[in-house]
Amino acid sequence: MSDTLTLALGALAAGAVGLWAWRRWYPVSFWYGVGFPARAALVYLTWRHVAAGCGLTRHRRRWRWTLDAVPVVGSAARGAATVVEHKRRVRRVDVERAPRLGVLRPTALGWRLRVRLHDGQVPADYERAAEGIAHAWRVHSVRVVDVRPGVVTLWATMRDPLTDVTVACETGELLTVRPGKLDNGADWVIDLRVVPHWLIAGATQSGKSNLANAVIKGLAPQPVALVGFDLKGGVEFTPYAPRLSALATTRAECVALLGDLVAELEARMAVCREHGARNVWTLPECLRPVPVVLLVDEVAELFLMADKSEKDQVAKTATALLRVAQLGRAFGVHLIVCGQRIGSDLGPGVTALRAQLSGRVCHRVNDPETASMTLGDLDPAALDAARAIPAETPGVCVLAGQDGSWHRARSVFVSEAEAEQAARDHAYLTPVWSEVTGSTVAVLRPDMPDAA
Ligand SMILES: Nc1ncnc2c1ncn2[C@@H]1O[C@H](COP(=O)(O)OP(=O)(O)OP(=O)(O)O)[C@@H](O)[C@H]1O
Ligand SMILES: [Mg+2]
Incomplete structure (x- = not known):
């Protein structure tokens, strides 16, 4: 009897150890x-x-x-139970x-x-x-x-897949980057040909620049022209200058570059009209112009006015940015705009610009209005999810798709050094600004001492 018991206990213990080992070493098949x-x-x-x-x-x-x-009628009366x-x-x-x-x-x-x-x-x-x-x-x-x-x-x-996002930024198709993971475990895909412009909002230290780094790292090996607007004196984007076709660090430079882009968009429009194409993607391949991706860090700086003398320049910037957004979607110019908030309080034209940025990313925010401003009239659960993002998880965000669906997501951590290395490694792919736009504006791109 005791032998049988020992045998049964041994079999049980062996089974438990086997299950533990299966789960430990082969978690997918165990699941x-x-x-x-x-x-x-x-x-x-x-x-x-x-x-x-x-x-x-x-x-x-x-x-x-x-x-x-049912009691039988009369049974109690006969004296029995x-x-x-x-x-x-x-x-x-x-x-x-x-x-x-x-x-x-x-x-x-x-x-x-x-x-x-x-x-x-x-x-x-x-x-x-x-x-x-x-x-x-x-x-x-x-x-x-x-x-x-x-x-x-x-x-x-079963568990939050966003606590540890370690995927590499794989390079996919043209104008496609995979900057992180979604909460369902799938890759987060930014495809600029499907959603041409993106708004990335979030409080300070919430992960906006990290996401921009991931996008730069993903786009660097692709045949695209990258342009940076960095009104924080160039501290964010200057390290990536080898892979940038143009970099503007003052509002005047931004206005000049936007002027070039608007002229280029008009030229692309004329080419499309001539060839009966509705957008640059339906042009014959030999005529297709190089796509341009314009990254704007801290968009509020473009709209802030120290005094009234700047009013004209701000209005010009707002109009040009709006035109680039409106025309860019069909003619291969894409905007990725980062900011702490992008509301009508920044000035006229901002709401119209925001409406053009159909891809929305909302990181941790300080006030509920920023979440609703960024995500629009989405499911209230999405707004709650955005408001609940804790400060300890930078890079976690809520994404809104064009179809009204939403996801929690997290960008993979891409250090400045990594993005800088990618920019240096692919510097040879950088199109010259004057060739992209036919512009004669000079000295908008710092020298590239390390360019290959
Ligand atoms: N996806 C991420 N995974 C892990 N850490 C991250 C992630 N994103 C950002 N961080 C960390 O959070 C810090 C702040 O990120 P980041 O500089 O991108 O914030 P920001 O929103 O651009 O802030 P600011 O508005 O001040 O420029 C980074 O130094 C980085 O260490
Ligand atoms: Mg930043």
Whole structure:
């Protein structure tokens, strides 16, 4: 007997060690082979309680067979104990019905499943319940995604994938960079041909410049012209000068460069018109001009006025920037604008410019208005997520897509040294500004002593 017990305990211990080793060394196959099936069983078995606890169930009246105890008439009167007879009856009873679940599908970091809404329920009911469901399922977060008539998809994430983002910035297709990761574990992709202009907002030290570094590192090996507007005296972008076709560090220089860009856009427009093309991407390849990506750090500096004498210059800058944004999307000029906030308080034209910047990135912010200003009329949950970004996680942000969807994301840490190295390594790809725009403006780009 004791031998059998020892054998059973030994087998159990060996099994436990085996599972531990499997999980430790092969976490992916362990998740799909053991972790996910166990979680799936738990989700289905506990769903009725979870849904009831989160207020998602509905009372329905149903006809049910019941087994009722009925006293036999007259049995007590004969002096004996009351005789009870069990009878089957059909009765209307109240039953609590949980929303019907679809098939649980595994993802790299959790699972997703469809839920059929009860009559009268709306997706917002599930958004309100998401935190409660996440606690009940013991997962990091549950989000409502992919809303269809009568159905929502719940996306459960077991741990926050943004606590440690270490992916390398791979170079993808033309004008595409992968600066970090999304909260569903997928790569964060900035494709300027799909979303041509981006607004990157956030409080100081929230990770805006780091994201700009990641974008520069990703674009440096591509055949594009990079232009920097750095009104912090050039301290942010000067180290990347080898890969910049032009760099402006004063407002006057910005106005001159914007003038060049507007002229270049008009020239591109004329070429497109001549060849019956609606945008530069439909031109024959030999005529396609080099794409230009204009990075603006601390956009507020472009609009701030020390005195009235600067009013004209600020107005000129605002108009030119707006024209570049409006025309650039079709003619291969892209804007990436960083700032602590970009609201109408900066002056006229700012709201119109913001409307042109369809890609939105909101890092940690100091005031709720900045989040709503950046993310627009998005799902209130996105605004809450942006406001909840803690100071200890710089680089974490909320992204808004053009289709109204949103994601939490984090840029990978790219040190200045890394971005500088990428700029030096690819300096030979830097198009000369006068060739890009036909401009005669000189000395906007510092010398490149290290250029290959
Ligand atoms: N994705 C990230 N991962 C880890 N650390 C980061 C990340 N992004 C930024 N940091 C850290 O946060 C610090 C501040 O980042 P950054 O300089 O990009 O902020 P900022 O928003 O540009 O601030 P400012 O408005 O003052 O220029 C950086 O020095 C870096 O150490
Ligand atoms: Mg910065």
